[in-house]
Amino acid sequence: MMLPTDPAQNLAKLIRCPSVTPAEGGALAVLEDMLKPLGFAVARPTFSEAGTPDIENLYARRAGDGPHLMFAGHTDVVPVGDEAAWKHPPFAAEIANGEMYGRGAVDMKGGIACFVAALARHVEETGGPSGSVSLLITGDEEGPAINGTAKLLQWASARGEAWDACLLGEPTNPERLGDMVKVGRRGSLSATLTVLGRQGHAAYPHLADNPVRGLMTLVDALLDPPFDAGTERFQPTNLEVTSIDVGNPATNVIAARASAAFNVRFNDTWTVESLQAEIHNRLDTASRRRKYRKDRKEPVEFELAWRDNPSHVFLTHDDKLIGTLARSVEAVTGMHPALSTSGGTSDARYIKDYCPVVEFGLVGQTMHMVDERVQLADLETLTQIYRRFIGDWFGSR
Structure with missing residues (x-):
């Protein structure tokens, strides 16, 4: 044979x-x-x-x-x-x-x-x-x-x-x-970040709460500063925003919510749990910043949904x-x-x-x-x- x-x-x-x-x-x-x-x-x-x-x-x-x-x-x-x-x-x-x-x-x-x-x-x-x-x-x-x-x-x-x-x-x-x-x-961790606002007319922003402004603040905190400088055997941890979506076809309407999906490829500086904690901390801290929401005293309201089965x-x-x-x-x-x-x-x-x-x-x-x-x-x-x-x-x- x-x-x-x-x-x-x-x-x-x-x-x-x-x-x-x-x-x-x-x-x-x-x-x-x-x-x-x-x-x-x-x-x-x-x-x-x-x-x-x-x-x-x-x-x-x-x-x-x-x-x-x-x-x-x-x-x-x-x-x-x-x-x-x-x-x-x-x-x-x-x-x-x-x-x-x-x-x-x-x-x-x-x-x-x-x-x-x-x-x-x-x-x-x-x-x-x-x-x-x-x-x-x-x-x-x-x-x-x-x-x-x-x-x-x-x-x-x-x-x-x-x-x-x-x-x-x-x-x-x-x-x-x-x-x-x-x-x-490297490990891989994905999530969807959703910012909750209040829908309204684009000409009357004081009556609404634009979630895009809050999302910009939170995404900025995810991207900077870097998570680490890399380790002996691994590249630096890197977060990429893979999608931003408001789902709003009207140009004169402030939407009620906005979301961003992201993926993190991480090195042995982190575990899944410690990286999740770091991301939560960044978002909690950033939610109180007023760079894009100068007229808003309340924190940005957001939800974070982790994807199942992260890779370690x-x-x-x-x-x-x-x-x-x-x-x-x-x-x-x-x-x-x-x-x-x-x-x-x-x-x-x-x-x-x-x-x-x-x-x-x-x-x-x-x-x-x-x-x-x-x-x-x-x-x-x-x-x-x-x-x-x-x-x-x-x-x-």
Whole structure:
């Protein structure tokens, strides 16, 4: 039986599955067919929650006597956008000028294809690692992320699964394969701030209370001064106002309320709780300022609604995991990767609660774009890195 040792062939099969969240699209079935010849027992649990689509996921384990390495990722992809704008059909896996085109080529079917190929080569060459290898693959990373990795981890853990380390195959390299390993992630906290005013005629402002003036005061307090100057391993905490809305189509009416949505990406200076307290304190203090409301003595009346499921900041300290991966990257590419905590959130925020986790995958320059594509040479290079990492982490290279 032919083992799935060719990452390009593996990726082409996965791309041809239109697995746009929340659709499984056949991608998990294709992956199961790749894994079973390698000795994996495969389960595909579906999780549900009111108000969200049902999501099918995959957990596969090749059992062995020794440590347990998890590879994590997702087969769901974002929508293609304007399909007519693609040079090559988004689910055809066509190759041109040494690149394979398709939605998910980089984010992140390519990483999965390479890990499967690397493991297949290891099995073919050595009989496989002495320990256990598992793949934890969700279909809900690009969607609400409610019925995906978090529940899949709980499901597997309840059945006795335990892991010593995890490699997450998200695209981590900004320019070239070998640039960057992610060893942590900033936290993410979102909220909606609503200022309550009194509706009235724009020509008679003394009879109204314009909430926009109050909102300007409060938003200014959120943006300045900076929350911190950054730490040894993390960028400075940054707050971005992502939406301001009054919902008022009339130009001669002062609205009754105004709102602003914001997101904070924060470093290890803060916890979710301490950052929430700091934001509340800033708003409470600013509500009594009169810069834009000189004729108002009462404080700005506001409400603050936190979004559910904030992401906590974390940093991985596992020397074996980080060192083995960094040495594998350097051995194959000649580059010493930066150990970074930059970028957005990922499913590593859930995995960190079960075992140490690092992230390393393809170059992410075309992810989510029209004409998402990957260099075939990068697929082979990443497979070689993963192959070396598997052998060295298990001590059986």
